[in-house]
Amino acid sequence: GNSVTQMEGPVTLSEEAFLTINCTYTATGYPSLFWYVQYPGEGLQLLLKATKADDKGSNKGFEATYRKETTSFHLEKGSVQVSDSAVYFCALSEEWASGTYKYIFGTGTRLKVLA
Amino acid sequence: EAQVTQNPRYLITVTGKKLTVTCSQNMNHEYMSWYRQDPGLGLRQIYYSMNVEVTDKGDVPEGYKVSRKEKRNFPLILESPSPNQTSLYFCASSLQPGRYEQYFGPGTRLTVT
Numbered sequence: 097g098n099s100v101t102q103m104e105g106p107v108t109l110s111e112e113a114f115l116t117i118n119c120t121y122t123a124t125g126y127p128s129l130f131w132y133v134q135y136p137g138e139g140l141q142l143l144l145k146a147t148k149a150d151d152k153g154s155n156k157g158f159e160a161t162y163r164k165e166t167t168s169f170h171l172e173k174g175s176v177q178v179s180d181s182a183v184y185f186c187a188l189s190e191e192w193a194s195g196t197y198k199y200i201f202g203t204g205t206r207l208k209v210l211a
Numbered sequence: 212e213a214q215v216t217q218n219p220r221y222l223i224t225v226t227g228k229k230l231t232v233t234c235s236q237n238m239n240h241e242y243m244s245w246y247r248q249d250p251g252l253g254l255r256q257i258y259y260s261m262n263v264e265v266t267d268k269g270d271v272p273e274g275y276k277v278s279r280k281e282k283r284n285f286p287l288i289l290e291s292p293s294p295n296q297t298s299l300y301f302c303a304s305s306l307q308p309g310r311y312e313q314y315f316g317p318g319t320r321l322t323v324t
Contacts, residue, residue, distance in 0.1 A: 130312075130313075139301055139316055139318050145312065189309050191309070197259075198256060198259065198269060199244065199313070200256075201254040203253035204253050204254075
């Protein structure tokens with residue numbers, strides 16, 4: 097079946113370091129891809145998305161490019177801040193049966209940024 | 212304020228005692244969904260509703276029921292809770308499924324003893 101695989105955490109970085117969180121997926125069709133972020137004690141919120149191959153999603157200094165050839169959607173940020181400490185989820189949405197959609201999330205990657 | 216609300220936020224109950232977790236959205240969204248979040252497993256979809264007429268199972272529907280009698284509400288029902296349903300539950304909604312952002316509620320932490 098379809099799946100999303102993320103690198104395991106936790107990832108611990110110093111402030112201003114470069115961040116990469118890997119995400120690969122398996123899907124039978126042409127999914128939309130998302131990164132969500134979860135701050136402690138809160139629900140998930142959308143960070144960025146891409147809906148077709150070669151699209152780049154970006155927000156708050158984070159970027160991810162939809163790579164169909166490698167089935168990947170890696171999250172990057174050039175300079176992390178302490179306030180970026182959170183859990184990051186990669187997810188896909190794909191049409192399942194005629195007209196219906198399902199969402200699949202990765203297991204989440206915890207990021208801790210040290211001052 | 213556009214939001215998804217869930218109640219209760221915390222619930223401790225005993226095995227077999229029926230419970231309902233409510234979910235409501237004020238954004239006129241068609242698509243609504245329930246997830247459970249467990250350590251090491253991420254979020255898994257329990258049920259989803261394309262609109263008030265179409266509701267279907269997600270990846271882990273066993274032991275849960277839902278209803279979508281009106282567009283804004285999508286309650287999650289546990290007829291006979293068991294300890295393996297102890298988890299953090301999230302309701303979410305989106306304008307349409309597929310390429311649109313999902314908006315998540317604040318979560319309900321359920322403990323079944």
